[in-house]
Amino acid sequence: MIDKLLFYLQYPFVRYAMIVGVLVALCSSLLGVTLVLKRFSYIGDGLSHVAFGAMAVAGVFGLSNNMIIVMPITVLSAILLLRTGQNAKIKGDAAIAMISVGALAFGYLLMNIFSTSSNLSGDVCSTLFGSTSILTLKQAEVWLCIVLSCIVVIVFILFYNRIFAVTFDENFAKATGTNAGAYNLIIAVITAVIIVLAMNLVGSLLISALVIFPALSAMKLFKNFKSVTVCSATLSVICALTGMIISILAGTPVGSTIVAADAIVFGGCCIIGALRKGN
Amino acid sequence: MALIAVNDLSVGYGSQIVAENINFKVEAGDYLCIVGENGSGKSTLMKTLLNLQKPVKGEIIKGDGLKENEIGYLPQHTDVQKDFPASVKEIVLSGCLGRSGFKPFYTSADKKLAFENMERMGITELSGRSYRELSGGQQQRVLLARALCATRKLLLLDEPVSGLDPKVTAEMYSLIAELNKEGVSIIMISHDIGAAVGYADHILHIGGNVFFGTREEYLGSKLGRFFLMRQSRDDESMPLFKPRKKNPYSIMMSEDSGTAETEAGNASEETAAETESEKASENGVNAEQDADNGNEKKEVKDNDR
Numbered sequence: 158m159i160d161k162l163l164f165y166l167q168y169p170f171v172r173y174a175m176i177v178g179v180l181v182a183l184c185s186s187l188l189g190v191t192l193v194l195k196r197f198s199y200i201g202d203g204l205s206h207v208a209f210g211a212m213a214v215a216g217v218f219g220l221s222n223n224m225i226i227v228m229p230i231t232v233l234s235a236i237l238l239l240r241t242g243q244n245a246k247i248k249g250d251a252a253i254a255m256i257s258v259g260a261l262a263f264g265y266l267l268m269n270i271f272s273t274s275s276n277l278s279g280d281v282c283s284t285l286f287g288s289t290s291i292l293t294l295k296q297a298e299v300w301l302c303i304v305l306s307c308i309v310v311i312v313f314i315l316f317y318n319r320i321f322a323v324t325f326d327e328n329f330a331k332a333t334g335t336n337a338g339a340y341n342l343i344i345a346v347i348t349a350v351i352i353v354l355a356m357n358l359v360g361s362l363l364i365s366a367l368v369i370f371p372a373l374s375a376m377k378l379f380k381n382f383k384s385v386t387v388c389s390a391t392l393s394v395i396c397a398l399t400g401m402i403i404s405i406l407a408g409t410p411v412g413s414t415i416v417a418a419d420a421i422v423f424g425g426c427c428i429i430g431a432l433r434k435g436n
Numbered sequence: 437m438a439l440i441a442v443n444d445l446s447v448g449y450g451s452q453i454v455a456e457n458i459n460f461k462v463e464a465g466d467y468l469c470i471v472g473e474n475g476s477g478k479s480t481l482m483k484t485l486l487n488l489q490k491p492v493k494g495e496i497i498k499g500d501g502l503k504e505n506e507i508g509y510l511p512q513h514t515d516v517q518k519d520f521p522a523s524v525k526e527i528v529l530s531g532c533l534g535r536s537g538f539k540p541f542y543t544s545a546d547k548k549l550a551f552e553n554m555e556r557m558g559i560t561e562l563s564g565r566s567y568r569e570l571s572g573g574q575q576q577r578v579l580l581a582r583a584l585c586a587t588r589k590l591l592l593l594d595e596p597v598s599g600l601d602p603k604v605t606a607e608m609y610s611l612i613a614e615l616n617k618e619g620v621s622i623i624m625i626s627h628d629i630g631a632a633v634g635y636a637d638h639i640l641h642i643g644g645n646v647f648f649g650t651r652e653e654y655l656g657s658k659l660g661r662f663f664l665m666r667q668s669r670d671d672e673s674m675p676l677f678k679p680r681k682k683n684p685y686s687i688m689m690s691e692d693s694g695t696a697e698t699e700a701g702n703a704s705e706e707t708a709a710e711t712e713s714e715k716a717s718e719n720g721v722n723a724e725q726d727a728d729n730g731n732e733k734k735e736v737k738d739n740d741r
Contacts, residue, residue: 194520315540322530325522332486332509333534333586380566381523 158406165405173294174411178397180306181355182367182415186393187313188348189372190386191324195344199250200238201368203257204352205361207234209284210264212356217271224301228353234260235349239341286360286412302354309347316343321382358397359412367393370419377423377430396422438463439502439590439621440485445494447477447484453492454480460640460648462590467613467622469636471629471663476643478625479512482594485623502590508583510576510593518568524578525563528554531585546585553581557611573604580611584620591615593624597631609635629664 165171185201192200211230218226238252268281294302313320322330323340331337355364371393375385400415407414438461446456455477462468472478483489485496486509508531531553532546554560557577562570567578576596583591596612597605605628613635616622626632632639639654641647647659654660 194516196516318530318540318542319533321522321526322533325517325520325527325530326511326514328483328486328488328511329509329582329586330530330533331488332507332592333531335533376519376521380521380569381564382521382526385521 161406162402169296170294171405173296173299175398175401177294177299177302177354178358178401178411178415179394180302181351181358182371182393182397183390184306184309184347184351185355185364185367186371186389187310187386188344188351189368189370189393190375190382190389191320191344192348193369193372193376194324197239197253198369199253199257199365200235200348201352201355201365202362203238203253204231204235204349205356205364206257206264207231207260208353208356209361210260210267212284213264213267217267224353227356228350231353232346232349235345235352236342239345239348284356284360285362286410305350305354309350312343312347316340317386320344359415363412363416366416366419367397370416370423371396374419374423374426377426392422392426393419438497438499439466440623441497441499442485443495443497445481445484445496446492447480447489448492449480449489451492455642455646456493457646458494458640458642459646460638462621462623462638464589464621465616465619466638467616467636468624468638468640469632470623470625470640470642471627471632472641472643474627478627478642479594481642482592482623482625486592506587506589508585508587508591510579510583510591510596512594512598513575520568522567523564524554524559524567524570525550527567527578528563528581528585531582534586549585550581553584556584557581571604572600573608576600576608577611584615588620590621590623593622595625595627597626597628605631633660633664 166175192198208227208231211227214230215226234256238256265281268277319330319335319340320343322335323337323344327337327341330340351368352364355367359367371389372385374392375389379385379388396418397415400418401411403409403418404411404414440462442458442460445458446453447458448454454475455472458481460468470478470481480489484491486507528550529542529546532542532549536543536546551560554563557580559574559577559581562574562578567575570578580591580596591612593612597608600608609631612622612624616635622636624632624636633651633655636651638650639647639660641654641659641663645659647654647657649657655664
């Protein structure tokens with residue numbers, strides 16, 4: 158078995174997949190805690206559908222590097238969704254649902270009308286479930302992913318205390334002079350960046366799992382923000398690695414294997430949490 | 437110069453006015469209580485004072501060297517906080533953020549300040565505990581310690597005792613009164629009129645009629661007497677005393693006769709009695725709290741096992 162693994166690791170695309178997988182898992186879980194606590198668990202789903210729609214647009218224009226279009230559109234939607242969350246005419250969950258299904262529909266429509274590919278349903282499926290894209294990463298994409306992930310982690314560490322304050326009590330933070338709007342903006346932008354990165358790994362339908370499962374698992378085990386964040390990141394990286402190794406050895410789809418691993422760990426954490434309470 | 441002077445203020449959302457004609461002043465060391473019925477705009481006024489929303493009309497002048505971010509705020513509980521995984525220490529420390537400018541991490545001065553305030557609120561032993569596991573009274577102490585990290589001048593308290601049982605309520609009130617004695621100015625929103633007249637030295641009544649003055653002036657005013665009387669009725673919820681007329685204020689306006697007078701008199705006597713009993717119970721409360729603490733320690737030990 159280990160021989161088989163080592164054999165696969167000789168190929169650069171497998172190594173790329175491993176690197177990107179771990180980084181994406183790390184970033185998504187860091188923000189996951191904040192998003193879950195802010196009651197924005199579903200934002201990952203919504204934004205990833207927007208990214209899906211944007212990808213379709215990029216495909217129509219025949220852009221080879223679709224990041225140019227996907228990233229700005231997703232960032233913009235994230236800002237709209239997270240910033241206007243409080244005073245919007247259409248409330249948070251409804252706005253997310255609306256944008257999410259709207260983008261999905263238009264994306265599929267565009268792909269269908271303008272597609273030049275012979276295997277349309279295959280394309281759609283791989284965008285939604287990320288079945289192959291992580292194995293077809295080019296070196297440039299891997300570098301982009303590494304750079305963006307580093308930025309996300311650094312920004313998160315620098316603003317960690319303020320992100321905590323804004324998440325815990327936005328009004329208090331605002332009243333005592335923290336620029337809550339700016340930090341919500343930062344959270345929104347980072348979220349969008351992570352979502353676009355994660356699309357390669359698990360596809361647009363399963364991204365929410367990367368955001369919420371590790372955070373929820375960690376919350377079952379720990380009771381302060383720092384431990385929850387650290388634990389969430391650790392669990393997420395372990396699950397991503399395990400999922401990818403299993404998928405290589407057993408030939409299962411990468412994205413869904415990782416998410417399955419996350420779900421199983423969540424189940425385990427629930428049991429441990431319940432046992433602890435029982436004692 | 438006053439810490440806060442409010443001139444002809446109207447508050448509301450957009451162009452919709454919730455409360456208007458508000459004029460008041462808070463000097464250093466004052467204890468102002470804002471009373472009024474539900475929906476009279478108390479929380480909206482508080483948000484406007486905190487700069488969370490813009491006034492519809494009028495102005496709020498901050499003086500006496502009070503900077504924009506030097507108002508400590510004790511908010512009502514939000515949904516988010518119910519299951520928020522945060523330790524007491526993390527929450528109290530977050531009160532220091534306003535003063536730390538662009539520094540990304542807490543300095544040792546921040547940590548010292550947080551520790552001092554936790555000590556003042558008597559929650560030092562809880563510092564590693566999770567906020568969501570604390571009792572209502574303990575949670576309020578945590579939030580109060582956080583507010584004290586943000587300011588030493590002015591505290592705004594939004595319904596600080598809602599949802600607390602009577603003993604913890606009395607404890608909370610005496611804690612606030614103590615802070616006031618140490619020189620922290622207090623603005624408190626409350627619909628507990630008994631506490632308002634028991635502890636505050638100034639009263640602002642908003643709603644249909646606006647009143648601002650000292651406690652004594654309020655107790656002497658028609659509005660104050662009426663409100664006191666009605667609240668004590670509501671508290672006992674005796675159907676016998678339901679006002680017969682639709683507009684409750686019209687009773688005062690039209691039947692300003694012997695009966696209303698005596699009832700109002702009774703009411704203020706009652707509140708006086710209430711505050712006395714509150715004070716008397718404080719001693720008992722301390723003992724109870726000690727017992728509580730004992731139980732908690734036990735729980736902690738159980739967890740350790």
